[in-house]
Amino acid sequence: MLTQLQKKTFADQGFLRIPGVVPQVMIEAARRKVYHSIGNVGMGGEDLEKHRGGYFCAELMADQTIIDMYNKTPVMQIAEDLMGEGKVQPVKRAKTYPRFPLPLGEEAEEPRGHIDGIGNGTNGQAKGKYSRGFTAFAVIYLQDVEGPYSGNFTVWPRTHTFFEDYFKANGGHEVLAEGMPRPELPEPPIMVNGKAGDLVIAHHAMVHGACQNASANVRLATITRLRHVHVEENGPDAYVDIWREWDGVREALVETGEVPA
Amino acid sequence: MLTLKQKREFVDRGFLKIEGAIPMVQVEAARRSMNHSIGEVGLGGENKDSNRSPFFCAELCTEPVITDLFNGATVMAALESLMGEGNVLPVNWAKPYPRFPLLMGKDPSNPGGHIDGTGNGLNGTAKGDYNRGFTAFAVVYLMDLPTPWCGNFTVWPGSHRTCEAYFKEVGHEVLSNGTPQIEFPEPPVQVTGKAGDLILAHHAMIHTGGPNASPDVRLAVIARPKHIKTEELGKDAYIDIWAEWPGVHDVLEEAEAV
Numbered sequence: 066m067l068t069q070l071q072k073k074t075f076a077d078q079g080f081l082r083i084p085g086v087v088p089q090v091m092i093e094a095a096r097r098k099v100y101h102s103i104g105n106v107g108m109g110g111e112d113l114e115k116h117r118g119g120y121f122c123a124e125l126m127a128d129q130t131i132i133d134m135y136n137k138t139p140v141m142q143i144a145e146d147l148m149g150e151g152k153v154q155p156v157k158r159a160k161t162y163p164r165f166p167l168p169l170g171e172e173a174e175e176p177r178g179h180i181d182g183i184g185n186g187t188n189g190q191a192k193g194k195y196s197r198g199f200t201a202f203a204v205i206y207l208q209d210v211e212g213p214y215s216g217n218f219t220v221w222p223r224t225h226t227f228f229e230d231y232f233k234a235n236g237g238h239e240v241l242a243e244g245m246p247r248p249e250l251p252e253p254p255i256m257v258n259g260k261a262g263d264l265v266i267a268h269h270a271m272v273h274g275a276c277q278n279a280s281a282n283v284r285l286a287t288i289t290r291l292r293h294v295h296v297e298e299n300g301p302d303a304y305v306d307i308w309r310e311w312d313g314v315r316e317a318l319v320e321t322g323e324v325p326a
Numbered sequence: 327m328l329t330l331k332q333k334r335e336f337v338d339r340g341f342l343k344i345e346g347a348i349p350m351v352q353v354e355a356a357r358r359s360m361n362h363s364i365g366e367v368g369l370g371g372e373n374k375d376s377n378r379s380p381f382f383c384a385e386l387c388t389e390p391v392i393t394d395l396f397n398g399a400t401v402m403a404a405l406e407s408l409m410g411e412g413n414v415l416p417v418n419w420a421k422p423y424p425r426f427p428l429l430m431g432k433d434p435s436n437p438g439g440h441i442d443g444t445g446n447g448l449n450g451t452a453k454g455d456y457n458r459g460f461t462a463f464a465v466v467y468l469m470d471l472p473t474p475w476c477g478n479f480t481v482w483p484g485s486h487r488t489c490e491a492y493f494k495e496v497g498h499e500v501l502s503n504g505t506p507q508i509e510f511p512e513p514p515v516q517v518t519g520k521a522g523d524l525i526l527a528h529h530a531m532i533h534t535g536g537p538n539a540s541p542d543v544r545l546a547v548i549a550r551p552k553h554i555k556t557e558e559l560g561k562d563a564y565i566d567i568w569a570e571w572p573g574v575h576d577v578l579e580e581a582e583a584v
Contacts (some may be wrong), residue, residue, distance in 0.1 A: 092541075093432060094539035094541070095539040095544065096337070096430075097427040097430050097539075097541040097542075098430045100426055100427050100542060100543045101426055101427045101428065101429055101430065103364065103365070103426065103543070104364070104382070104424060104426025104427075104543060105426060107368065121365070126546075128432065163365060165361055165362055165364065165365025165366055166358045166361045166362045166365075167362065168359075168362050168366075169355055169358050169359045169362070169391055279358075280358070281353075281354040281355070281357040281358040281362070282357065282358075282360065282361060283361045283365065314507065
């Protein structure tokens with residue numbers, strides 16, 4: 066499904082936006098559930114023992130309508146194109162993130178990014194801990210996100226390769242126990258625009274975030290973390306061998322002679 | 327501001343849609359405020375002493391970003407065309423109403439309407455009480471509602487005249503039993519429209535917020551503009567429905583002459 070150029074772009078930039086991956090009928094069903102939940106269910110999912118604060122749409126995490134957007138659409142084929150056939154675990158949970166606008170008159174701050182899995186005590190991980198439990202982000206926009214500072218999924222291009230080198234040069238990934246490293250990054254962030262039904266797939270080691278939302282609309286996106294079948298086995302070693310779980314990307318790079326066979 | 331044709335339509339049908347009445351810059355500011363409130367503030371405004379259950383965006387009801395939607399030139403000019411110059415009080419309270427979608431898979435039932443001011447104990451009026459504290463509805467859509475079943479403002483055309491005739495016959499005191507269960511001349515209309523459209527409706531119209539089976543939350547703001555003599559006239563306006571509408575008296579005379 067993906068072209069060689071798309072795979073090379075992914076390898077170089079660390080992310081890829083693929084328009085129109087999820088059909089509108091599925092997007093609209095998901096959006097209806099999400100807005101119903103916001104208005105009639107509200108916040109939930111708080112679990113202090115697991116360092117988890119409350120959040121919207123908690124009851125939809127394993128909802129069929131939500132996870133079908135991944136398992137029953139071309140998302141899986143795209144993931145397999147990058148990670149290898151039969152190498153991607155089915156999605157069992159996905160988090161829908163409404164990102165509400167700032168108060169009227171408040172300007173958006175410049176986006177700040179992070180690498181996933183570094184604990185802060187409210188994100189499912191204790192402070193000082195870190196883990197690498199997934200291979201790729203897969204973000205589906207449930208409505209159009211047009212223009213920057215609209216709550217866009219935001220990525221810092223090339224940070225996946227940048228941090229692989231950084232960890233190697235700084236004594237290993239163990240530096241993550243001290244929190245998010247703050248070296249100067251190779252490129253400024255991109256606030257990814259997209260239409261409802263677009264997929265953004267990004268490497269797990271990408272510095273990313275969601276920029277603030279100074280638009281008039283709620284930003285609705287569903288995010289899951291795709292897992293290679295060997296993700297547990299590979300563990301944090303993948304921080305210093307970032308293509309270990311990406312057979313499809315490695316093959317594309319070999320084919321074009323960019324890395325040796 | 328309004329044409330004779332629009333006034334005739336208002337007299338006959340009891341409501342009127344004016345497209346593009348509100349500048350988009352105001353619509354977007356109001357939408358941002360509502361969406362922020364839904365996510366970051368949540369329900370509020372509960373007041374058991376005033377028979378008021380909690381609702382979304384309660385803190386915005388008196389904010390200029392909301393009330394200014396109605397106090398600008400267009401809305402006031404349209405209202406004065408109908409109610410007479412200098413007869414409309416400025417709007418200092420308006421309610422932003424998000425209307426969230428029904429559960430997925432649930433079909434919407436046919437809308438059921440009501441007349442405003444009849445108490446149910448949760449809407450600001452005690453059960454058994456009724457009052458008539460305003461002259462017109464003014465509804466501003468903050469997003470496009472291109473089809474029915476999107477939570478549209480829904481009206482029963484001609485019901486203002488049917489209600490007047492009914493109250494003349496049995497007295498408006500019947501409202502202490504709730505909305506009259508009588509037959510109306512037309513089935514309900516779920517008003518479609520675009521962000522920035524204004525809908526004006528007579529206070530005696532049977533109306534409701536229609537069911538929302540769309541994927542989106544319906545965002546609209548509703549004000550109840552008052553004639554300067556609303557308090558004075560009080561409930562008598564139920565049986566003299568054009569008393570506060572001198573702007574349409576020429577249309578009424580024209581109709582009588584025919």
